[in-house]
Amino acid sequence: KQEVTQIPAALSVPEGENLVLNCSFTDSAIYNLQWFRQDPGKGLTSLLLIQSSQREQTSGRLNASLDKSSGRSTLYIAASQPGDSATYLCAVLDNYGQNFVFGPGTRLSALP
């Protein structure tokens, strides 16, 4: 059964710093991996999606990489801003192509 973990569970960074969030999954036979942002009490907003055949995706200050063989993905956020404060979740579409499995999330506090 696919399991997804995220490290660290929480992170505080000063404004302007670059940061990396980590996502690991146990079964490397995934179809895609998606990074989300969730603000407190709100829904999930899709940030980036990486197909299994891709190595990375970029959107503005965000860059996500995927290493399927090692079961890892990283989300790089450049020049953090207070508005980046949120919980970041990764989710993988498992090897059957039917179930999405989420990690527990990393709670980011970008301090002014």
Next chain:
Amino acid sequence: EAQVTQNPRYLITVTGKKLTVTCSQNMNHEYMSWYRQDPGLGLRQIYYSMNVEVTDKGDVPEGYKVSRKEKRNFPLILESPSPNQTSLYFCASSPRLAGGSWYEQYFGPGTRLTVT
């Protein structure tokens, strides 16, 4: 505007009183799914549907039912709610890629359910 809508957004009910949470998407997506989110447990998939009249259990289906009679709608039914079903519920939808995989998920705003 392309979106996933859920109703109601907030619901307080009593044990055993049947309820339905509606989910609708206007993007013609084939795939729809329900999740619950609990502190310390994260998001867990309840049921999903790959198309009309096709539904399957996720990781935590006990106590829930779903139906997919139309492509746009995917209601979540709690026949006899219990306090352990108090949670934040999300509906999501995804379009299908040409190769058969699913593209990114779009989430509804969530329904906060309290069962007393």
